[in-house]
Amino acid sequence: MLRATLILMTTIFSTPVWAGLEIQKVTDKVYALVGPIGGRDETNFGNNATFGVVITSDGVVLMDPGGSWKGAQEIDATIKEITDQPVKIVIDTGGQDHRWFGNDYWQQRGARIIASEAANADHLDRVSLQIEGSTFFLKDQYAGTEPVNATETFADELKVTLGDTTLNLTYVGPAHTPGDIFVFVPSESTLFTGDIVFTERLLGIGPMAGSVDWVAAFEAMAKIDAIHVVPGHGHATDMLTATAQTYDYLVHVRAQMAQHIENGGDIIGSVNVDQSAFSYLQNFDQLAKRNAQTVFEQMEWE
Numbered sequence: 001m002l003r004a005t006l007i008l009m010t011t012i013f014s015t016p017v018w019a020g021l022e023i024q025k026v027t028d029k030v031y032a033l034v035g036p037i038g039g040r041d042e043t044n045f046g047n048n049a050t051f052g053v054v055i056t057s058d059g060v061v062l063m064d065p066g067g068s069w070k071g072a073q074e075i076d077a078t079i080k081e082i083t084d085q086p087v088k089i090v091i092d093t094g095g096q097d098h099r100w101f102g103n104d105y106w107q108q109r110g111a112r113i114i115a116s117e118a119a120n121a122d123h124l125d126r127v128s129l130q131i132e133g134s135t136f137f138l139k140d141q142y143a144g145t146e147p148v149n150a151t152e153t154f155a156d157e158l159k160v161t162l163g164d165t166t167l168n169l170t171y172v173g174p175a176h177t178p179g180d181i182f183v184f185v186p187s188e189s190t191l192f193t194g195d196i197v198f199t200e201r202l203l204g205i206g207p208m209a210g211s212v213d214w215v216a217a218f219e220a221m222a223k224i225d226a227i228h229v230v231p232g233h234g235h236a237t238d239m240l241t242a243t244a245q246t247y248d249y250l251v252h253v254r255a256q257m258a259q260h261i262e263n264g265g266d267i268i269g270s271v272n273v274d275q276s277a278f279s280y281l282q283n284f285d286q287l288a289k290r291n292a293q294t295v296f297e298q299m300e301w302e
């Protein structure tokens with residue numbers, strides 16, 4: 001009896017609770033699939049990000065394939081709750097694992113895979129590092145993942161038409177990663193920003209992200225007059241919120257750091273610059289000090 005109870009308890013406690021993707025309707029033809037805001041792990045298959053769905057008269061265009069084979073499978077099952085149409089085109093909007101590790105799954109189902117040249121180069125550069133990270137965090141749920149590059153690339157701009165819908169893909173320069181793009185669907189007044197925009201959670205400025213470039217990329221993107229903004233992380237929102245939670249943060253940290261450097265501050269003290277205005281964003285405690293240090297290192301050389 002005791003033994004049976006123990007086995008039962010072990011089973012209960014070792015079964016991960018799957019995080020799932022929330023379906024958020026944006027327009028009649030556009031949906032955001034909103035993954036968890038925290039880190040990648042075995043319950044979310046690396047889908048700790050937001051994905052975009054555009055339903056055209058000739059199939060679905062998917063913004064970002066998922067963070068693993070199982071992540072892609074989860075996206076596929078979620079899309080089937082919205083439409084019977086097959087995914088014909090997948091767009092990798094950036095360099096992170098959730099922006100390309102699911103490519104193979106969709107390619108095997110006949111989808112075209114599109115990315116910027118810069119994102120494709122970034123994928124090649126960092127593939128072994130990213131595999132290491134994903135296998136560590138996803139454990140057994142990484143099984144089946146085979147990172148493959150996009151089959152179609154473009155330098156700056158690409159117009160993609162599927163059925164009755166046209167999407168404008170634009171690369172203006174590095175942001176969160178070297179190859180981030182944004183995708184505008186004029187007929188739906190919807191802008192998919194990839195990792196150029198983080199909402200609800202604090203963005204991360206890693207070694208791949210130049211804060212000065214990111215500011216410039218955001219400014220170029222924000223010239224588009226879109227009613228709906230689907231961010232790389234967080235729920236679909238508008239440009240005002242995107243600006244307040246991404247752009248204003250980047251500008252704030254850079255201004256604080258410029259002051260710190262001008263006052264003769266060093267890297268040790270850099271982590272203490274005041275970022276408290278953004279402490280309402282999730283992941284603030286894990287990322288704020290690291291972001292400050294990265295920005296210090298970058299601005300020392302600007």
Ligand SMILES: [Zn+2]
Pocket residue numbers: 049096098195232233
């Ligand atoms: Zn991301």
